[in-house]
Amino acid sequence: xxxxxxxxxxxxxxxxxxxxxxxxxxxxxxxxxxxxxxxxxxxxxxxxxxxxxxxxxxxxxxxxxxxxxxxxxxxxxxxxxxxxxxxxxxxxxxxxxxxxxxxxxxxxxxxxxxxxxxxxxxxxxxxxxxxxxxxxxxxxxxxxxxxxxxxxxxxxxxxxxxxxxxxxxxxxxxxxxxxxxxxxxxxxxxxxxxxxxxxxxxxxxxxxxxxxxxxxxxxxxxxxxxxxxxxxxxxxxxxxxxxxxxxxxxxxxxxxxxxxxxxxxxxxxxxxxxxxxxxxxxxxxxxxxx
Amino acid sequence: xxxxxxxxxxxxxxxxxxxxxxxxxxxxxxxxxxxxxxxxxxxxxxxxxxxxxxxxxxxxxxxxxxxxxxxxxxxxxxxxxxxxxxxxxxxxxxxxxxxxxxxxxxxxxxxxxxxxxxxxxxxxxxxxxxxxxxxxxxxxxxxxxxxxxxxxxxxxxxxxxxxxxxxxxxxxxxxxxxxxxxxxxxxxxxxxxxxxxxxxxxxxxxxxxxxxxxxxxxxxxxxxxxxxxxxxxxxxxxxxxxxxxxxxxxxxxxxxxxxxxxxxxxxxxx
Amino acid sequence: xxxxxxxxxxxxxxxxxxxxxxxxxxxxxxxxxxxxxxxxxxxxxxxxxxxxxxxxxxxxxxxxxxxxxxxxxxxxxxxxxxxxxxxxxxxxxxxxxxxxxxxxxxxxxxxxxxxxxxxxxxxxxxxxxxxxxxxxxxxxxxxxxxxxxxxxxxxxxxxxxxxxxxxxxxxxxxxxxxxxxxxxxxxxxxxxxxxxxxxxxxxxxxxxxxxxxxxxxxxxxxxxxxxxxxxxxxxxxxxxxxxxxxxxxxxxxxxxxxxxxxxxxxxxxxxxxxxxxxxxxxxxxxxxxxxxxxxxxxxxxxxxxxxxxxxxxxxxxxxxxxxxxxxxxxxxxxxxxxxxxxxxxxxxxxxxxxxxxxxxxxxxxxxxx
Numbered sequence: 001x002x003x004x005x006x007x008x009x010x011x012x013x014x015x016x017x018x019x020x021x022x023x024x025x026x027x028x029x030x031x032x033x034x035x036x037x038x039x040x041x042x043x044x045x046x047x048x049x050x051x052x053x054x055x056x057x058x059x060x061x062x063x064x065x066x067x068x069x070x071x072x073x074x075x076x077x078x079x080x081x082x083x084x085x086x087x088x089x090x091x092x093x094x095x096x097x098x099x100x101x102x103x104x105x106x107x108x109x110x111x112x113x114x115x116x117x118x119x120x121x122x123x124x125x126x127x128x129x130x131x132x133x134x135x136x137x138x139x140x141x142x143x144x145x146x147x148x149x150x151x152x153x154x155x156x157x158x159x160x161x162x163x164x165x166x167x168x169x170x171x172x173x174x175x176x177x178x179x180x181x182x183x184x185x186x187x188x189x190x191x192x193x194x195x196x197x198x199x200x201x202x203x204x205x206x207x208x209x210x211x212x213x214x215x216x217x218x219x220x221x222x223x224x225x226x227x228x229x230x231x232x233x234x235x236x237x238x239x240x241x242x243x244x245x246x247x248x249x250x251x252x253x254x255x256x257x258x259x260x261x262x263x264x265x266x267x268x269x270x271x272x273x274x275x276x277x278x279x280x281x282x283x284x285x286x287x288x289x290x
Numbered sequence: 291x292x293x294x295x296x297x298x299x300x301x302x303x304x305x306x307x308x309x310x311x312x313x314x315x316x317x318x319x320x321x322x323x324x325x326x327x328x329x330x331x332x333x334x335x336x337x338x339x340x341x342x343x344x345x346x347x348x349x350x351x352x353x354x355x356x357x358x359x360x361x362x363x364x365x366x367x368x369x370x371x372x373x374x375x376x377x378x379x380x381x382x383x384x385x386x387x388x389x390x391x392x393x394x395x396x397x398x399x400x401x402x403x404x405x406x407x408x409x410x411x412x413x414x415x416x417x418x419x420x421x422x423x424x425x426x427x428x429x430x431x432x433x434x435x436x437x438x439x440x441x442x443x444x445x446x447x448x449x450x451x452x453x454x455x456x457x458x459x460x461x462x463x464x465x466x467x468x469x470x471x472x473x474x475x476x477x478x479x480x481x482x483x484x485x486x487x488x489x490x491x492x493x494x495x496x497x498x499x500x501x502x503x504x505x506x507x508x509x510x511x512x513x514x515x516x517x518x519x520x521x522x523x524x525x526x527x528x529x530x531x532x533x534x535x536x537x538x539x540x541x542x543x544x545x546x547x548x549x550x551x552x553x554x555x556x557x558x559x560x
Numbered sequence: 561x562x563x564x565x566x567x568x569x570x571x572x573x574x575x576x577x578x579x580x581x582x583x584x585x586x587x588x589x590x591x592x593x594x595x596x597x598x599x600x601x602x603x604x605x606x607x608x609x610x611x612x613x614x615x616x617x618x619x620x621x622x623x624x625x626x627x628x629x630x631x632x633x634x635x636x637x638x639x640x641x642x643x644x645x646x647x648x649x650x651x652x653x654x655x656x657x658x659x660x661x662x663x664x665x666x667x668x669x670x671x672x673x674x675x676x677x678x679x680x681x682x683x684x685x686x687x688x689x690x691x692x693x694x695x696x697x698x699x700x701x702x703x704x705x706x707x708x709x710x711x712x713x714x715x716x717x718x719x720x721x722x723x724x725x726x727x728x729x730x731x732x733x734x735x736x737x738x739x740x741x742x743x744x745x746x747x748x749x750x751x752x753x754x755x756x757x758x759x760x761x762x763x764x765x766x767x768x769x770x771x772x773x774x775x776x777x778x779x780x781x782x783x784x785x786x787x788x789x790x791x792x793x794x795x796x797x798x799x800x801x802x803x804x805x806x807x808x809x810x811x812x813x814x815x816x817x818x819x820x821x822x823x824x825x826x827x828x829x830x831x832x833x834x835x836x837x838x839x840x841x842x843x844x845x846x847x848x849x850x851x852x853x854x855x856x857x858x859x860x861x862x863x864x865x866x867x868x869x870x871x872x873x874x875x876x877x878x879x880x881x882x883x884x885x886x887x888x889x890x891x892x893x894x895x896x897x898x899x900x901x902x903x904x905x906x907x908x909x910x911x912x913x914x915x916x917x918x919x920x921x922x923x924x925x926x927x928x929x
Contacts, residue, residue, distance in 0.1 A: 001385045005464040009379035010391070012372040013435060020432030021398055024409035031408065083304060086297045099547050100305050103312065105554065106539050108493030110511040111532050114518060115311050118525070124330045126314070164308055169555045221402050224495040228515065242496070245404045249411075250500065257408050264404035275400050452647035455614050456708075460661035461635030474651040 025268075031261035038255055048262035058263060060236045061244040062270075068155055068240070069219040073212040075159045080166030081208070085196060087167075088174045098171070101164030113228030116157045120144050144230055147237040154225060154238055162218075166211050173207040174200065209282040216278065220271050241267045312536070318529035326526050345530040353506060354513030355534070361423050361509060362491045365430035369487055372431065373438035374480060378468050380439070381446035382454065392443065399436045407500055414501060421504050429501060430491050438483045441553060445479035446472060478549070485546045486553035489539055510535050562624055562715035562748040564588040564611065569620035571606050580606040582772040583620070588750060593742050595763035595780075596752045599795065603772040604752045605720055611750060612718050613637050624715060635664075640709035641718040644725065646701050648693040654680075654704050655689040658711050665712075679711045699730045706741070719751040723758060735761060756796055760784070768792050790921040793843050799877060801915070802849065804842045804887045808834045817842055817916070820885025824860040824911065831916040832926045840924065843915035846877065849891035849907050851899070858911035864889055866903045871895070880907060 032049070035042045052058055087094060104112065119125050120143040128140035143153040177200065185199045201208075223242035226232060232239035232247070241263065249260035318326060319341065320334035346352055380392050410429055411420065419425030449472060457467045473480065495511040502508055508516065517531045543550060565588070571581040581603040588594045596604040609615040610622060613634030621628050629637055640661075648657050658676045667675075680686045683703045693701055702722065709717055719738075723731045739762055742749055753759055759766045760780045767777040768791075776788045787793035793801040806819040814833030815826045817840050824842070834840060852861075864880035867888070876897040880889050883904075891907050899905060916924040 001383065002464065003385070006379055006383050006385055009375045009464075009468070013376035013395070013439065014391075016372065016428075016432045016435055017395060017398075020410065020413075020429055021401075021406060021435075024406035024413060025401070027409035027412070028405050036412075083301065087301060092298075097301060097305060098551070099543075100309050102547070102551055102554075103540075103543070104308060106489055106493075106543055106550070107312075107536065108495065108511050108539075110493070110495055110514050111535055114514070114528065114532060115315055119311060124327075126331070129330070160308070165554065168551055172555060217400050223403070224511075227495070227499070242402070242404060245408070246496075246500070249408050257412065260404075261408050264402070264408060267402055268405040271400065271402050450645050450647065452643040452645045453649065455609075455612075456641070456643060456647035457649075457660075458614065459612060459634045459639065459641055461664040471649060475649070477651070 028261045028268075029265050031258050032265040034258045036257035036261070041258075044258065048259050049266075051259065052262055052266060057236055057239065058241075058244060061232075061239040061241045062267075064151055064236075064238060065220060065222070065240045065242075067151065068158075068222060069216050071155055072158055072162070072219045073215040075155070076162045076166050076215050077208060077211050079159070080163050080170055080211075083163070084167045084170035084174060085200070087171060098168055102168055103164070104161040105165045107161075109224030110228050112157065112161060113225050116160075117144065117229050120153060144238075145234055147235045150230060150234060150237040154229065157225060157229075158219065158222070162215060166215070169207060169211060170204065173204040177203055213275065213278050213282065217271070217275060220274075315529050315532055315536075318526060319533040320530075321526055323524050323526035341526065341530045342534065345527060345534060349513075349517055349531075350505060350508070351513060351517075351531065351534060354508050354510045357423060357507060358492060358510040361427050361430065362488060364423075364427045365434070365491055366484055366487045368427070368431045369434050369438050370480060370484055373435055373483065374442055374473060374476070375468065376435075377439045377442035378446050378472050381443050381449075382472075392439075395436050396440055397436075399440070403433070403496055407497065410497075411500055421502055421507060423507055426498060426501050426507075426509070429497050430494065433494075433497065434487050434491065438487060441483050441486075442476065442479055445476050449475055481546075482549045482553040485542060485550050489542060489550065492539060563590050563626075564716055564748060564750065565621075565623045565626075566607070566611070567621045567623070569607065569610060569622055570618045571603070571610055571615060572618045579603075579618070579772050581610070584769075584772075584774050585620075586767060586774060586777060588748060590748055591746045593749045593751065593762055593764045595759040595766040596750065596769055597756060597759040597763075597766050597795075598754065598769035600754055602769040604754075604769045606772075607769070608641075608718055608720055608750060608752045611716070612639055612641050638715045639718060640712045640714040640716075641720065642705050642709050642722045644721040646693075646705040646722075646725070648701055648704055648708075650693050653690050653692055654685060654696070657693070657704055658689075658707050661708060661712050675711050675713075679707045683707045683710075698726055699734065702726060702730075702734055703737075706738070710741070710745070715748065717747055717749040719749065719753075721753055721755075722751075723753075723755070738762060756798065768795065770795075786923075787843075787915065788923050788925075790841055790843070790917045793915060793917070797845060799846050799890050799892075801843045801845050802889050803917075804844075804882070804889070806840050806842050808836050808838045808840050810836050820882055820887065822860070822862055822882070822885075824909075826911055826914055826916060827858055829926055830911065830914050831924050834918075834924065839919040841917040841919075841921070843917060844909045844911075845913065846890045846892040848910040848913040849889060850893055850910075851878075851891070851897065852906060852908050859908045860911050861906045861908050862889060864905060864907050866899055866901055866905065869897075869899065869901055871897075878907070880905075 033043060033045060035044050087097065120127055122128060122140070122142040122145070125143075127143065131137060131140045141149065143149050181203070182195065182199060185195050190198065221242060222240055223246065226238050226240055226243050227246070230238045232243045245260045245263050245267070248254070248263065249257055314331070317332075317334055318330075320337040320339065321332070322338055322341070325332070376395070380388055414420040414422075414425045414429075417425075419428070453471060453475070454467055457471045462470065493511065494509075498509045498512050499515075502512060505516075514531055514535055518528055566584055566586045569581060569584045570579055572579045584603075584607060586594075596607060598604045606615060610617050613629070613632065617630045622630050624637070649660060652660065655676060658679060659672050662672045662675065676689075677686070680689055683706060685700070685703055685707060688696060688700060688704075693704070696704065702725075705722065722738075723734055726734060735758060742762075751758075751762060763780050765778060766780050766783055768775050768783065770791050776783055776792050778786075783792065784796055787796065787801070790803055794803060804819050806817040808814065809816050809818045809823065811823075811825060813828065814835070815828065815831050817824055817826065819842055831840075863883040865883065866878055866880045868879040870877040870879075872895070874895050876893050876895055878891045878893060878897070878899065880891070881887070882889055889907055918924050
């Protein structure tokens, strides 16, 4: 093996990885056992962890984030699947649709956040305007200001963003299916529904599961949208772990970086475990050849 | 036939739902706030194009835009070279630990950003890179490296070994083989990562908000956030600001939509 | 001038597995066309890649014209190789593909231009010089790959199954072109294939490999006529040589073999005397088995039942089962053979063309003919 060449090719990437990913990650773990003030660092053992267990806001944030991470994949993937299957039957202008639906994921959460703050605006947002127009004015409310509706409203925004993406992926998967298998199913007297359930879904199972995991991971990290729209308000109704870490590290005047590091470390373990569990549960038992 | 029209109708409705907000903000961006408050959903009549230069010159939009361009292009350039080198190496040389290194690099894709962000803040402060464009550029390279290597590795791995053997017999060194054979052949994948990284970093907010505070170093997403703070209820002006941020993305997307879709979906279809 | 010498060359990829090539020794003369032939995984490509310098040699020495080149990098060996997948650079035009190897070698521009044009003309590529590989047909790509080797004017040409990606008709014509090329250039060529027709038609000598070792080297017809082992006997020839298990019995001069119910006496020039009771494999090529062939010098009859008949037009292949014995006998007979499946008949083997192998599969050669 030409070790010199291998090292030369890998060194830049590994340097970035070690200096700006691995080392910071370990330093965060180290931080989590300390009180880290601007000029002083002091070992506190498991104190931060004990505090974390009793931190109600943290658990509220965990609940919100997990709700989000579980609801989103289901909503996004199932709607996307319905639309993809509908579109699979060759509709004119498929290329245009594809490009249009993909647009929201390309926008920054900052742009999307501001846009949807307006859409949810109590006085003139399209949602309330529409409700009043059809005589359901009593349902109009400040969607992001009401603790009961704030989180579902934000989940709706991420679904709006990501359904198109999921649909494009599913369409690609559908189009890569072997035509003859589906035709064989037709000869076997499968109707439209039977074809979908018995042939198409099992064949694109891997793609569906990948999308679910992808969506799950994305929502476990969510920060930007919340930060732009609600900053976790009202009453921690939309607080996510990411926003809470940010607040504790850079907004609250405790100046301690140790405690937010503890949150980050615990959250890191939770995310890693759930993702590993998910991939393990979803693993392909035997590769499909077609 | 009836079912077909129903399908088309549903798809059109969904398309209106997906694209509608952008059309709306585009209309708002061409109207003054006074006009908007009279009717939020009217067509721009007349279209106030002058709002664009106004937004650009009356705030620091020019600075934000230039910063974003500088940071993102810098990061994308470094990412492409560094990522392609690593991906080529992992795809080409079956050395021991190869898969281990690949897995370690790749697995960081699932890391929640909090695990590094607090320490990155400390580290950059330590090296005087906090609040600097260089610091943010380096961090951007690090966060996009796993995805870049992932996409490129799978492409490089499909180039037949015979080509590299042929180049070796033609007398090319390992570096020249990478530079003159692998990279040109992998051009489609390289282009995909360039465009993808450009858009993702152009939109990046979390690392920017933590690592940049100074007005002169703000990137566009930070600038927009700042802009809302300054102009508060000036909906028309904010909409113009949003459009300035969206337009570059739309232009890139217009030219390279297929490549971008490919890149974004690369991880999901297997 | 290029004499390639392999001396006890060994390649081990992984200590846990058998060597890919073991103790292979061979001298390939100047201007010779040597074909390495063997089933897939026999180590022929590994051997070729060691000669090319693409694989490091684990043990043994490799030399060209007496100079040991074990540690000389591929680029300095003055060897060109044609790959199975052609390995054309997809982002370069045909012209650049041809010139790429020369540019690297500090050949001056006018000379490169002259050589590329010349080679393109010989191979009929002149019209295609500005195209990229994806715009070429399989046969054209193949010729560019050949051209890329020729243009370098190397000491030694290596071919790694260059025809296996072509369709049948193109394969025949390209085979002819390679033979012409060899005659014209007179260069040393080493050619790897698993196709015995390519080996028989192209090679001035062929070298048969099995499980990482050279099992027999010689002129194609010589190897075909005198296989040194049951492996070569059954690998070369289509359909392969009939191999029937037998036992030596008491009889005239120790050359009597009992094969199932039949007993035959081999002539002295086909087998040395063996001890009675020893296992002997009797071998006979299908073309030396016939229907009561009157021309046979030394006939030996087998009562058989015909299991299968393949009428190929010019000839007919009869697959039969020997009566009272679990063995098949294949005969190659005239195209107008009147037999049908299920017929019982007598097949006659010409013992003057017979072979005998011992229990290890090695030929029982009479004192060298």
